[in-house]
Amino acid sequence: MSFISKIRETLICLKAGRVTLPYPYQPRPAPEKFRGRPIFDASKCIGCAGCANNCPAREILVLDICQEIRILKYLGRRCTYCGRCADVCPENAITMSKDYETATNNIADIQQKLELFMSTCQRCGRCFKEPSPLEQLKLKGYRFDDLANERWIFKSKSYLDNFKVSDDIHIELD
Amino acid sequence: MNEGEIIKYLRNRFGNKIRRTDICRDRRFYINVDSDCLKDVCKVIFRDLDARFITSIGVDERQYNGGFLVAHNFAFDSWKLLCSLQTNVDGDSPSVQSITDIVPASNWAEREFRDLLGIEPVGHIYPKRLVLPDGWPDGVYPLRKDFPYDSVPEGFDENRSFKFDDAPPGCVVVPFGPFHPTLDEPAHFRLYVEGEMVRGCEYRGFMAHRGIEKLGESVLTYNEIPMAAERICGICGCVHNVAYAQAVENAVGIMPPPRSEYIRTIMLELERLHSHLLWVGLACHISGFDTLFMHCFRIREPVMWIAEKISGNRKTYALCLIGGVRWDITEELNQELREVIGKLETSWREVVKAVEKDSNLQKRTRGVGIADKKLVKESALLGPVARAAGVPIDSRRDHPYAAYNRVEFDVVVSDFCDVWGRLIVRMYEVFESIKIIRQCLQKIEPGSIQATITDEIPVGRFGMSSVEAPRGECHHFVITGENNRPRRWRVRAPTYQNLQGVPTMIKDQQLADMTLALASIDPCFSCTDRLETVDIKTGKVRVYSAKELETLFLWR
Amino acid sequence: MLTPEKSVFIAILLCLAGAVITAILRQRKLCGIVAFLITVATAIFIYYASFDVLINGHQKAVTFLSNKSLGFALRVFVDGLSAWFLILAATIAIPSMFFSIKYMEHYEDYNVSNYYPYILMFLAAMYGLLSTTDMMWFFFIFWQMMTISGFFLIRFERKNRANIKASNKFMIMMQIACFVTMLGAAMISGGEASLDNEKLLRYDFDAVQQHIGSLLTEKPTLSAMAFLMFLIGFGIKLGMWPFGKIWLPDAHPAAPSPVSAMLSGVMIKTGVYGIMRYFVWLVPPEKWQLFPSRYWGLIISLLGIITLLTGTAQALRQEQTKRLLAFHSIGQIGYILLGIGAAIALSYYSNPLALTLGAVAIAGALFHTFNHGLFKSLLFLNAGSILYRTNTQDLNKLGGLISIMPLTAITSFIASMSISGVPPLNGFASKWSIYVGAIQGGKFAPYLIPLGFIAIFTSGLTLASFIKFFGASFLSRKSAFVSEKTVKSELNWSMLLPQFLLAALCLFFGIFPYFGLVGIQSALKNSAAGFGNTFGGVNLFEGGALSGVGYNEGSFISPLMVVIALVLFSLLAILIMKLGRSEKRASNQWLCGYVVEDDAARYNAHNFYYQIKQIFKGSRKL
Amino acid sequence: MFRNFLLKMFPRSLWVYHANSGGCNGCDIEVLNVLTPYYDAERFGIKLVASPRHADVMLCQGPAMRSTAAALKRAYEAMPSPKIVFAIGSCACGGGIWHDLYNVIGPIERIVPVSYYIPGCPPRPEAILYGVALAMGLVDKKVIPTNLKQEELPIPRYHPEDLIQQESMPVYKKLEKV
Amino acid sequence: MMIKILSALTNVVIVLAVAPLIEGIMRKITARIQSRQGPPILQPYYDLMKLLIKEDIESGESPSMQRFSAIMAFASALTVVALLPLGFGYGLSSHTDIILTIYLLTFCGVCTLIAGLAAGSTYSLVGISREMMLMIPLEPILAVALIIAATNSGSFKLDAVLNGSIYNSPGIFPISSIIILVIILASFQAYAQRVPFDISEAETEIMDGPLVEYSGPKLALFKYSRMIRLVIYCALFIGLFVPWGSNLMFPFGFLIFWFKVLLLVLLVTVVAATHARYRIDQAINYFAIMLLVSFFALALASIGL
Structure with missing residues (x-):
């Protein structure tokens, strides 16, 4: 009997009551484990670029503007919030915050730029890479090692020149 | 039957055309066959042993052995087995026998490796572009290893439009998608509608093919x-x-x-x-x-x-x-x-x-x-x-x-x-x-x-x-x-598979039912991540004869 | 002194003379102009005669030729009823002929000497048929004149085999109708008589009228048979179920459009005239009780409803412009028959209210006859214009014509809305009278209520089919066919003018139905003896614009008030629209983004109303 | 005069049209979720409409794809102005994981002008509501770009000859190598 | 006459003011049924006002026809309002009759049809085809109700018909009236153009059907006229079947009338919220049965039952 089931459905409706959350007027914190916007702690970062290496969206960009200064830029705009960067960071310099209210009218607002001071290897003159136990996968083939795939980190400059969206990795040398 | 028995059965029938077999743990096994008997083995597996078709895979292995690999995966649900039937394909002019007349379900999968890898399924019943966007030039195969993942090939023409089949007489085309309230995702259905009745459709999906x-x-x-x-x-x-x-x-x-x-x-x-x-x-x-x-x-x-x-x-x-x-x-x-x-x-x-x-x-x-x-x-x-x-x-x-x-x-x-x-x-x-x-x-x-x-x-x-x-x-x-x-x-x-059944499901249904029938498979076009055209002109399905299939079950 | 009869006779002679002249003339355009001028000239005579009758009352019949031995007499008589139909004929003929001048140009392969002589002869035949009182010989002559000229007009495009077939069908059906009607006349004639010292021949209408009383009492079966013969004969002519379908939908589309307009607007109306004349005006009021009006009313109104329903239901399936219109001619005839039937049925009751309602119904029938002539011929001219511009009658191929011929579209819109009975247009005014007559008449003859209701229901179907006609041809999206094959220009003024004239008349009689009904009232009053005259005795205007039934019992509509309200509120709507000062922007249609303006994606006429067409599938056999 | 008054009503009644140009569905579902009882965007006058003609807001999900770019542009053009575009999710904001793949053009701002970005993969319904509230002026923007700088350690440079002085800033001259 | 015109104008003004409010109430009730907070009750006003400033997109062959249909849809709806008794006064109802009312209501519908045709989009044409198919049985059903009332009251005039006269049948018990009451109630969703009979607009299939191409002020007019039509059908229903109380002194009759409208709207909303949309063939079969039954009722009425 359709009629009875309609009444039943109506009852379900009424029984539930009004459940609407008063969200924008009252804050609604995210749960403990929530993977919101990653926050970079410049004071802890050692510039190992482990995060850049493990970011599926390849949106943590690293550029060495000179031997001592490494710029690490988190664009945010295509972040998948997977939390791998925080996972692999040996120094816990990245934390997945509970901040999700990141809507903006300018996408550049969510980027974070870290200017890191790198110590220099006495022998080759290049930046010193912290040998970190990034993860249990003991495999070769980090992008950093494989010259053909170094692009995420070191292609940055040309990337920046060619790209139409200039705020992607617009590094100011200030 | 278990893996061994199946392999024995196949060996009995095809002898040393079965080049290699691997039985892995977890009830999976791999069979490598000569490419000229691929179709026959598929027929035995799909029809005689009543396996379920899963998908076809093309692999570019030219840098390792100079050729391509084509695999058809089957599942033996009642025996809890997964099987991959593989064949090596020549690297210069890759082509493989199409199994679409035996296994209609392989229609998209074969067209997909045709699009993406350039392995030509010979005898495919409806070899139309499936996955790549309309403007993509012919002869460029993005899944080949020599294709840089982030390049747009020369000759990409944004204004090129897809060639659809003609509507059946008396039918009007109702375009459906890519931006349609029922479709949460982009996919285009070209519905051939007579009044309110959907007489057939052509599908141009794979718009969410991100690679x-x-x-x-x-x-x-x-x-x-x-x-x-x-x-x-x-x-x-x-x-x-x-x-x-x-x-x-x-x-x-x-x-x-x-x-x-x-x-x-x-x-x-x-x-x-x-x-x-x-x-x-x-x-x-x-x-x-x-x-x-x-x-x-x-x-x-x-x-x-x-x-x-x-x-x-x-x-x-x-x-x-x-x-x-x-x-x-x-x-x-x-x-x-x-x-x-x-x-x-x-x-x-x-x-x-x-x-x-x-x-x-x-x-x-x-x-x-x-x-x-x-x-x-x-x-x-x-x-x-x-x-x-x-x-x-x-x-x-x-x-x-x-x-x-x-x-x-x-x-x-x-x-x-x-x-x-x-x-x-x-x-x-x-x-x-x-x-x-x-x-x-x-x-x-x-x-x-x-x-x-x-x-x-x-x-x-x-x-x-x-x-x-x-x-x-x-x-x-x-x-x-x-x-x-x-x-x-x-x-x-x-x-990917369910969508191939949709044209038959919506044939001779009302326009209003079409949306429901489509939704009933819970389509997720991004899931397919590739695309194709289907058109079902006749809805009757008959099993067995490949000839009959061609005429009756027109997977155009 | 030019009596109405004489002037009608002159008009007939003029037409025939015109036919001869146009047959001699060779130039396409000159022929057209001559034919048009002659039509105007005849129309002046006709109008003179008709208005003379409507205003001053009818005079005596005039006999022009007589041969007693054969019962052969050309006795012309114009009374109110004839006058009303003559006005209709002349009013339709003028725009049709004017339209022809330009329209005939696109028949390059055909000679107009096969056209203008016949159409003038056709006109003469109709004038004659509407004014002769001879039920046998001159009826036969005029009928044959009309049939033969109609035959040649329908087969004008003789290279098309279908047209030849259609004309043959027309010929055969008309001959059967002629024979049946004459048989009826033979059965009912009761010998010679005299009227006001004038000897009347055996088959003269007035003579029959004098004898009908005795015939009805003495030989009821024979007279019933005779009336049945009339019903069948004229029924064939006016496309009544079950005869209409046989010839009408083929003949109308086959003929050139102005002829279709004349066929549908006037020619089939001679059938209506015949039915009215023989069923309502033949039996004098004092003998009316002898006439089984109860049964004839039931039969005619039932036939009317069946005609209405089957015609309209089949029209819904049509995808050819003129064929669709032709089926609607059948449908609309159903309304007229319903009005006549209701009037006859109600005339049985001696109650003054019944009589009044009968008068309303027959007034509605007469009004609808006139209005149908207006809008249907306008629609045929529209269809002709489309044909002229695009060379097709196929609605599936058409679309978006409004941007090519906006003015034609306006007239077509008015006509389509008018035939669907949308207020405030003339179709509504006349349908309203028929509904009121029928449904209110249900107090006396209860079966009329459901019949009236079916009529309302059918007007929905009519609307559907004209939404399709107008929408698929003028609105919708421009088809590839139209944009390829069509010159982007409006029609010549000479083709537009007649359409606008007819559209203006549609609007005028819609907003001021009063004028139409005044004409009908005096037509009824001034008609010669017969029960119709009795209807004329009822005042249709007591208490209000259209209330014939007393203010408290009847109805009252004021189309003018509706128009004023519509205009007023439209102004309000425009004001609201302007309030936000929003900008306008042209854009393409939204087709879900992927395809753009695909011609295959044009929802064409074939696809409209699929479900309803499924329901009415069976109607094809009716 | 009236127009100004009516313009004030605009944010109170936003009809949204939702266009997925090739995303994974996640954002779609969250957008639908925003309309459901717990979040109920309708209390802000937001209504999901079926045709872009009726829409004030286009909610874009998914990256700009080569296969749908034209359609997306058409959808945008089909909307009557004033119109707002929301880019929802990582794909729409920045192109997502596949931002540089052969069939992906990138963020949708390359196709249509975007007014508001709601990052997230997928954004929580609350985040979408927040974005909407931001567009309506109910809340303030919370994010600003951060530039952090480690203090420079006074370690002597090993190859000082490679450094060139540029407006008081030391720059490594082999920069083009990187 | 002056008073009649004044009361008609007052009716028009009241309906113009109240129609969006009723829509707002409907949306609120729907939201409540769906466990939501729902939009503010004044939301439809905001919507309409917003639409007025939106760009007016003109697609298709004939923008002027589109504008004409929008204006006419609004004007014809208001014309009907002016002719109806709406609690505040009888308006011009003594100057019109049921046939004119039915046809004017049809005309409102026709304007939507013309709008859909003028837009020329495939979806709008599917939509108008559906809407027309629904109108074919719907208008006659309403006509039957009015005709039964007319036969019972002996007059076609609207003020006489909308006075509860539907129950004044010459027989002992007004069987036909009760039948038609049930039928009209069972098809009221279709008059209100709400689920399960909003097939012509089916958002998820043909994207609002006839109005798919409309934007800006034209859409506002269509939406407005749709709201007004709901009030019209409510008023017709109330006038035909539950007229009691509306004749009372000014504030009472007025309030009682709108209270009844609210109750009817509540019913419509609840039914709309708990049903799935029917398919067009199901709807047509449904209304074909309704039409046959109402025809039967009419036949009963014509013999005085």
């Missing part, structure tokens, strides 16, 4: 791919995530710890819960019943919240890494989850009771989008669509993975064959999922959630994994490779 496989083969590393796999589909992301991880684990023999398997099972079932509730809601929304839509979402919301609490995100759980999971279910979460599913069960039971008897809803769904057993076999339809047609296939039971062999559950089957049947199946599967989660929460073993991987992942191994997504079996095929990334990673989402 994930290429990404996984050329850019991402083993442990980044799970995040990309998850984004193949936003609803059943965890399924892809788990399926990928399992495929790699299967290829190299990594054993994830039991606790992680339970956690995977729980998350998969949570995902099934939210997906089924979502689907029932959307089906109601499409039929104009917005209240039930709202209430399905209301009931579903706590599932999202608990998933967020467990994994840190409502949908993309980012759950798996190779050899384990990332998020643990603690004791408090365990308790909370029990409460949530307890409440869910009560409120869902009320809804099911009401909806079951709702003749208004039945009027809209009974007899709509008929997919019977024959169609299920021919088009290799999956999941609730198959189960609603009375075909009890369920990878969780047939090809157990994670902790599914340690829990008890029923495969819900209905034989309405129509949208109503699929509604019933999905509504009851919610209870099965709840049952599974309960058992898992009870049985979950303490221990590590991540296996320790000490060795590098070896190169050139094959791995297969079938995972039952809410909408059907999701199949991942992996060949491990160098540079910490797979050489080939092939995803076959359930929608």
Whole structure:
């Protein structure tokens, strides 16, 4: 009997009551484990670029503007919030915050730029890479090692020149 | 029969045309055959041994052995076996016998490797462009290893338009999609409508073809791919995530710890819960019943919240890494989850009771989008669509993975064959999922959630994994490779097969039913991640003779 | 002194003379102009005669020729009823002929000497048929004149085999009708008589009228048979069910459009005239009780409803412009028959209210006859214009013509809305009278209520079919066929003018139905003896614009008030629209983004109303 | 005068059209979720409409794809102005994981002008509501770009000859190598 | 006459003011049924006002026809309002009759049809084809109700018909009136163009059907006229079947009338919220049965039952 089931459905409706959350007027914190916007702690970062290496969206960009200064830029705009960067960071310099209210009218607002001071290897003159136990996968083939795939980190400059969206990795040398 | 018997049977029939066979653990086996008898072997496997077609895969192996590899994967559901039938193809002018006249379901898969790898399926019944965008130049194959993943080929023409077939006489074309309120995702259906009756359709989908496989083969590393796999589909992301991880684990023999398997099972079932509730809601929304839509979402919301609490995100759980999971279910979460599913069960039971008897809803769904057993076999339809047609296939039971062999559950089957049947199946599967989660929460073993991987992942191994997504079996095929990334990673989402059955389902249905029939497979076009055109001009399905198939079951 | 009869006779002679002249003349355009001028000239005579009758009352019949032995007499008589139909004929003829001048240019392969002589002869035949009182010989002569000229007009495009077939069908059906009607006349004639010292021959109408009383009492079966013969004969002519379908939908589309307009607007109306004349005006009021009006009313109104329903239901399936219109001619004839039937049925009751309602019904029938002539011929001219511009009658191929011929579209819109009975247009005014007559008449003859209701229901079907006609041809999206083959220009003024004239008349009689009804009132009053005259005795205007039934019992509509309200509220709507000062922007249609303006994606006429067409599938056999 | 008054009503009644140009569905579902009982965007006058003609707001999900770019542009053009475009999710905001793949053009701002970005993968319904509230002026923007700088350590440079002085800033001259 | 015109104008003004409010109430009730907070009750006003400033997109062959149909849809709806008794006064109802009312209501519908045709989009044409198919049985059903009332009251005039005279049948018990009351109630959703009979607009299939191409002020007029039509059908229903109390002194009759409208709207909303949309063939079969039954009722009425 359709009629009875309609009444039943109506009852379900009424029984539930009004459940609407008063969200924008009252804050609604995210749960403990929530993977919101990653926050970079410049004071802890050692510039190992482990995060850049493990970011599926390849949106943590690293550029060495000179031997001592490494710029690490988190664009945010295509972040998948997977939390791998925080996972692999040996120094816990990245934390997945509970901040999700990141809507903006300018996408550049969510980027974070870290200017890191790198110590220099006495022998080759290049930046010193912290040998970190990034993860249990003991495999070769980090992008950093494989010259053909170094692009995420070191292609940055040309990337920046060619790209139409200039705020992607617009590094100011200030 | 078991693997050995099947291989023996095939050897008896084809002798040394069967070049090589590998039997792996986990009830998977690989057969390499001469390319000239591929079709015959397929016929034996598909027709005589009654296997279910899964997908076809093309692999560019030119840098290793100068040729291509073509694989047709089959599943022997009753014997709990997965089989990959492979053949090597010459590298210069790659072509392979098409099996579409024997296995109509391979239509898209073959066109896909034709598009992406340039392996020509000879004798394909409808060799039209499937995956690549309209403006893509001919002769450029993005999945070949020499194609840079981020380049746009010379000759890409944005203004080129797709050549559709002519509409049947007396029919008007109703364009449907890519931006249509029923389709949450881009896909274009060209419906041939007479008055209100849909007489046929041509599908131009794969608009969400983002090239994930290429990404996984050329850019991402083993442990980044799970995040990309998850984004193949936003609803059943965890399924892809788990399926990928399992495929790699299967290829190299990594054993994830039991606790992680339970956690995977729980998350998969949570995902099934939210997906089924979502689907029932959307089906109601499409039929104009917005209240039930709202209430399905209301009931579903706590599932999202608990998933967020467990994994840190409502949908993309980012759950798996190779050899384990990332998020643990603690004791408090365990308790909370029990409460949530307890409440869910009560409120869902009320809804099911009401909806079951709702003749208004039945009027809209009974007899709509008929997919019977024959169609299920021919088009290799999956999941609730198959189960609603009375075909009890369920990878969780047939090809157990994670902790599914340690829990008890029923495969819900209905034989309405129509949208109503699929509604019933999905509504009851919610209870099965709840049952599974309960058992898992009870049985979950303490221990590590991540296996320790000490060795590098070896190169050139094959791995297969079938995972039952809410909408059907999701199949991942992996060949491990160098540079910490797979050489080939092939995803076959359930929608890929189910969508091929849609044209038959909507034929001679009302326009209003078309949306429902389409929705009833729970289409997820991004899941397919590639595209094609289908057109069904005749709806009658006859099995056996290839000739008859060509004329009757016109997979144009 | 030019009596009405004489002037009608002159008009007939003029037409025949014109036929001869146009047959001699060779130039296409000159022929057209001559034919048009002659039509105007005849129309002046006709108008003179008709208005003379309507205003001053009818005079005596005039006999021009007589041969007693054969019963052969050309006795012309114009009374109110004839006058009303003559006005209709002349009013339709003028625009049709004017339209022809330009329209005939596109028949390059055909000679107009096969056209203008016949159409003038056709006109003469109709004038004659509407004014002769001879039920046998001159009826026969005029009928044959009309049939033969009609035959040649229908087969004008003789290269098309279908047209020849259609004309043959027309010929055969008309001959049967002629024979049947004459048989009826033979059965009913009761011998010679005299009227006002004038000897009347045996088959003269007035003579029959004098004898009808005795015939009805003495030989009821024979007289019933005779009336049945009339019904069948004229029924064939006016396309009544079950005869209409046989010839009408083929003949109308086959003929050139102005002829279709004349065929549908005037020629089939001679059938209406015949039915009215023989069923309502033949039996004198004092003998009316002898006439089984109860049964004839039932039969005619039932036949009317069946005609209405079957015609309209089949029209719904049509995809050819003129064929669709032709089926609607059948349908609309149903309304007229319903009005006549209701009037006859109600005339049985001696109650003054019944009589009044009968008068309303027959006034509605007469008014609808006139209005149908206006809008249907306008629609045929529209169809002709489309044909002229695009060379097709196929609605599936058409679309978006409004941007090519906006003015034609306006007239076509008015005509389509008018035939669907949308207020405030003339179709509504006349249908309203028929509904009121029928439904209110249900107090006396209860079966009339459901019949009236079916008529309302059918007007929905009519609307559906004209939404399709107008929408698929003028609105919708421009088809590839139209944009390829069509010159982007409006029609010549000489083709537009007649359409606008007719459209203006549609609007005028819609907003001021008063003028039409005044004409009908005096037509009824001034008609010669017969029950129709009795209807004329009822005041249709007592208490209000249209209330014939007393203010408290009847109805009252004021189309003018509706128009004023519509205009007023439209102004309000425009004001609201202007309030936000929103900008306008032209854009392409939204087809879900992927395809753009695909011709295959044009929802054409074939696809409209699929479900309803399924329901009315069976109507094809009716 | 009236127009100004009516313009004030505009944010109170936003009809949204939702266009997925090739995303994974996740954001779609969350957008639908925003309309459901717990979040109920309708209390802000937000209504999901079926045709872009009726829409004030286009909610874009998914990256700009080569296969749908034209359609997306058409959808945008089909909307009557004033119109707002929301880019929802990582794919729409930045192109997602596949931002540089052969079939992906990138963020949708390359196709249509975007007014508001709601990052997240997928964003929580609350985040979408927040974005909507931001567009309506109910809340303030919370994010600003951060530039952090480690303090420069006084370690002597090993190859001072490679350094060139540029406006008081030391720059490594082999920069083009990187 | 002056008073009649004044009261008609007052009716028009009241309906113009109240129609969006009723829509707002409907949306609120729907939201409540769906466990939501729902939009503010004044939301439809905001919607309409917003639409007025939106760009007016003109697609298709004939923008002028589109504008004409929008204006006429609004004007014809208001014309009907001016002719109806709406609680505040009888308006011009003594100057019109049921046939004119039915046809004017049809004309309102026709304007939507013309709008859909003028837009020329495939979806709008599917939509108008559906809407027309629904109108074919619907208008006659309403006509039957009015005709039964007319036969019972002996007059076609609207003020006489909308006075509860439908129950004044010459027989002992007004069987036909009760039948038609049930039928009209069972098809009221279709008059209100709400689920399950909003097939012509089916958002998820053909994207609002006839209005798919409309934007800006034209859409506002269509939406407004749709709201007004709901009030019209409510008023017709109330006038035909539950007229009691509306004749009372000024504030009472007025309030009682709108109270009844609210009750009817509540019913419509609840039914709309708990049903799935029917398919066009199901709806047509449904209304074909309704039409046959109402024809039977009419036949009963014509013999005085």
